[in-house]
Amino acid sequence: MPDLLLELFSEEIPARMQRRAAEDLKSLVTNALVDAGLPYEGAKGFATPRRLVLHVAGVPAASAATREERKGPRVGSPDKAVEGFLRGAGLSSIDEATIQSDPKKGEFYVAVIEKPGRQAIDIISGFMPGLIKGFPWPKSMRWGTGSMRWVRPLHSIVATFGPETEEPDVVPFEVEGVTSGQTTRGHRFLADEAFEVRRFDDYAPKLEKHKVVIDADRRKDMILHDARDRALALGLELVDDPGLLEEVAGLVEWPVVLTGTFDEAFLEIPDECIQLTIRVNQKCFVLRDPKTGKLANRFVLTSNLEASDGGKTIVAGNEKVIRARLSDARFFWETDLKTKLADNLPKLDSIVFHEKLGTQGERVKRLEALSAEIAPLVGANVDKARRAAQLSKADLVSAMVYEFPELQGLMGKTYAEKQGEDASVAIAIEDHYRPQGPSDSVPTDPVAIAVALADKLYLLAGFWAIGEKPTGSKDPFALRRAALGVVRIILENGLRLPLKDLLLRQVRMIATEIYYRSKAQTSDQIEQLKAAGVQHDFADELSDRFSGSVKAIDTDENDLIPGVHDAVEDDVADLLSFFADRLKVHLKDEGARHDLIDAVFALGGQDDLLMVVKRVEALGKFVASDDGANLAAGYKRAVNILRAEEKKGGAPVTGRPHADHFKEQAEIDLAAAIDTARAEAEAAVKDENFEGAMEALSKLRAPVDTFFEDILVNDEDPDIRMNRLRLLSEIRDATHVVADFSKVAG
Numbered sequence: 001m002p003d004l005l006l007e008l009f010s011e012e013i014p015a016r017m018q019r020r021a022a023e024d025l026k027s028l029v030t031n032a033l034v035d036a037g038l039p040y041e042g043a044k045g046f047a048t049p050r051r052l053v054l055h056v057a058g059v060p061a062a063s064a065a066t067r068e069e070r071k072g073p074r075v076g077s078p079d080k081a082v083e084g085f086l087r088g089a090g091l092s093s094i095d096e097a098t099i100q101s102d103p104k105k106g107e108f109y110v111a112v113i114e115k116p117g118r119q120a121i122d123i124i125s126g127f128m129p130g131l132i133k134g135f136p137w138p139k140s141m142r143w144g145t146g147s148m149r150w151v152r153p154l155h156s157i158v159a160t161f162g163p164e165t166e167e168p169d170v171v172p173f174e175v176e177g178v179t180s181g182q183t184t185r186g187h188r189f190l191a192d193e194a195f196e197v198r199r200f201d202d203y204a205p206k207l208e209k210h211k212v213v214i215d216a217d218r219r220k221d222m223i224l225h226d227a228r229d230r231a232l233a234l235g236l237e238l239v240d241d242p243g244l245l246e247e248v249a250g251l252v253e254w255p256v257v258l259t260g261t262f263d264e265a266f267l268e269i270p271d272e273c274i275q276l277t278i279r280v281n282q283k284c285f286v287l288r289d290p291k292t293g294k295l296a297n298r299f300v301l302t303s304n305l306e307a308s309d310g311g312k313t314i315v316a317g318n319e320k321v322i323r324a325r326l327s328d329a330r331f332f333w334e335t336d337l338k339t340k341l342a343d344n345l346p347k348l349d350s351i352v353f354h355e356k357l358g359t360q361g362e363r364v365k366r367l368e369a370l371s372a373e374i375a376p377l378v379g380a381n382v383d384k385a386r387r388a389a390q391l392s393k394a395d396l397v398s399a400m401v402y403e404f405p406e407l408q409g410l411m412g413k414t415y416a417e418k419q420g421e422d423a424s425v426a427i428a429i430e431d432h433y434r435p436q437g438p439s440d441s442v443p444t445d446p447v448a449i450a451v452a453l454a455d456k457l458y459l460l461a462g463f464w465a466i467g468e469k470p471t472g473s474k475d476p477f478a479l480r481r482a483a484l485g486v487v488r489i490i491l492e493n494g495l496r497l498p499l500k501d502l503l504l505r506q507v508r509m510i511a512t513e514i515y516y517r518s519k520a521q522t523s524d525q526i527e528q529l530k531a532a533g534v535q536h537d538f539a540d541e542l543s544d545r546f547s548g549s550v551k552a553i554d555t556d557e558n559d560l561i562p563g564v565h566d567a568v569e570d571d572v573a574d575l576l577s578f579f580a581d582r583l584k585v586h587l588k589d590e591g592a593r594h595d596l597i598d599a600v601f602a603l604g605g606q607d608d609l610l611m612v613v614k615r616v617e618a619l620g621k622f623v624a625s626d627d628g629a630n631l632a633a634g635y636k637r638a639v640n641i642l643r644a645e646e647k648k649g650g651a652p653v654t655g656r657p658h659a660d661h662f663k664e665q666a667e668i669d670l671a672a673a674i675d676t677a678r679a680e681a682e683a684a685v686k687d688e689n690f691e692g693a694m695e696a697l698s699k700l701r702a703p704v705d706t707f708f709e710d711i712l713v714n715d716e717d718p719d720i721r722m723n724r725l726r727l728l729s730e731i732r733d734a735t736h737v738v739a740d741f742s743k744v745a746g
Contacts, residue, residue, distance in 0.1 A: 015250025186210025461506035
């Protein structure tokens with residue numbers, strides 16, 4: 001079957017756009033082929049700095065003819081109905097339709113629409129111009145006098161179609177003066193001559209002869225292996241950088257790996273600063289001495305040229321630029337060392353953290369208080385936790401972090417160590433940002449744990465209090481990551497934390513500040529609030545959510561009036577639900593079932609995440625057993641009966657069953673079993689022995705099964721019927737000691 005070859009040749013495409021563009025071209029073209037009745041066997045897109053390429057294999061030479069019968073209105077229908085049918089079917093007269101009969105519906109019109117097949121080359125030439133003009137580049141430009149937008153000026157188009165055994169045809173179309181053909185060009189500097197191509201099988205080899213490797217993954221592989229080989233020859237090892245490798249592969253069509261050096265004196269700068277300086281400014285890799293684990297004064301660069309001097313001039317140029325950039329980095333480093341971290345704190349008062357939450361200085365003060373509150377709960381020294389929180393954001397105003405924001409935390413730790421701060425304090429300054437992703441480690445030092453939790457809990461409480469919650473795919477403040485970080489820190493360190501109480505106090509504090517700020521009108525009032533640590537930078541509408549019928553608020557931030565209290569309670573309940581969702585995400589890879597997590601959280605008041613997980617684990621083992629599965633089935637049967645009766649009666653079934661209304665032994669046995677199981681389960685839950693609680697509930701299986709086999713709940717005697725419904729309610733209440741079984745699937 002014929003193959004399709006497309007190449008869109010232009011000026012340099014930004015590296016960050018290439019891979020997505022190749023996938024978009026593949027998706028757009030193959031979707032258009034399928035929509036036109038042209039299925040295909042396979043397709044692959046490629047990208048280099050100067051071209052997008054698509055190869056589609058196994059495309060039919062023509063689309064199949066189609067025949068469609070479209071049912072119309074009944075014979076004798078109003079003229080408007082008939083006219084609409086004719087328009088939709090493409091008929092000029094009702095005489096062109098046939099009449100069919102139906103025993104029930106009578107006679108009605110039917111249009112037989114026959115479409116002949118079309119040549120694939122005509123179909124492709126028809127949709128390609130619009131596809132190219134509407135290509136979804138993140139950023140595009142116009143050039144010359146034309147109106148077309150493309151990522152960079154488009155120079156030529158290759159479009160050929162045909163089977164392997166024949167000479168392919170050019171797919172004829174034109175886009176803003178650029179006509180399709182079968183001529184392309186090689187490497188801009190090494191082989192810039194034009195040459196003709198027929199199909200993909202000769203296109204790729206010819207391009208390679210003209211110094212162009214079209215497969216980005218192959219270019220990456222070439223760069224990586226050559227770089228490692230050169231490092232090995234020097235007795236060093238390459239510091240892997242997948243992001244840089246992806247970018248560099250998008251900057252060259254013919255990768256040539258070279259090595260350069262820089263002055264050893266620059267190795268006094270922290271390794272991370274050297275790597276970032278070289279990476280950001282020159283897109284070069286750094287090398288490490290395997291004996292010391294420290295960086296060596298060598299780097300690896302990737303050129304797009306095979307230079308006649310072996311690359312000496314290219315290396316010298318890169319060395320010159322890197323020397324200048326490292327001189328700047330050394331200046332930042334030496335400048336920062338002259339200033340104590342604590343001396344940077346006043347500068348944070350002029351940096352806005354968020355317009356509704358105040359400055360970074362205010363944020364740090366809140367972190368100090370919250371870290372000190374959390375410290376005893378995680379076994380951390382309170383004074384060290386407070387000090388670490390105080391210095392946690394001090395490096396944000398350092399020269400090095402201003403130049404390289406990625407180094408925040410790391411530079412703070414380094415400066416703290418240099419300035420004689422306690423080791424735990426220094427570690428906490430860096431680690432309080434962790435984990436920054438699913439592959440990042442969590443802090444393990446108690447002081448770092450306290451500050452990391454404080455940072456994330458304040459972030460969540462603050463943005464919940466001002467109504468800036470994540471919506472859909474939008475999460476500009478990375479609140480999902482913060483919540484998942486809290487979950488991982490707690491679980492991986494085995495911590496017991498009263499999340500609800502911590503969040504309540506934070507949201508209440510922020511709610512109080514919002515109210516006070518919005519009500520301060522005079523300069524004296526504002527100064528009084530500032531003296532109390534409250535900044536007056538909120539708009540009045542922020543108080544609407546909390547004020548209600550507010551007349552006054554007590555100075556104790558926890559002593560809120562009901563309007564504010566209700567809003568805070570709602571926020572915290574919503575936040576705990578948010579944590580439950582993040583917990584599901586975290587446990588998904590471990591095989592935990594979402595319904596079991598829902599079953600535990602449905603009990604309410606479940607803010608001890610470590611105990612939630614242990615309860616979920618015990619519940620999972622229980623429902624996987626025969627006893628658990630049968631009890632769950634019996635529970636659902638009982639609940640379904642109760643729901644039907646409660647809906648019919650308009651009120652829940654409450655109260656304890658009366659022993660004198662029991663008529664059958666199965667009732668007596670079930671009532672006794674429920675009392676025993678509930679008491680044992682409650683005692684086990686109190687001791688945090690959740691497996692023991694499940695074992696206690698398992699004893700209900702037999703009496704519940706016997707009850708439903710022997711007993712008719714809807715007895716004719718209303719007193720007996722209600723007593724049996726109360727017995728079913730007892731089953732529901734007993735199982736809710738450990739989980740809400742109505743949430744368990746299956």
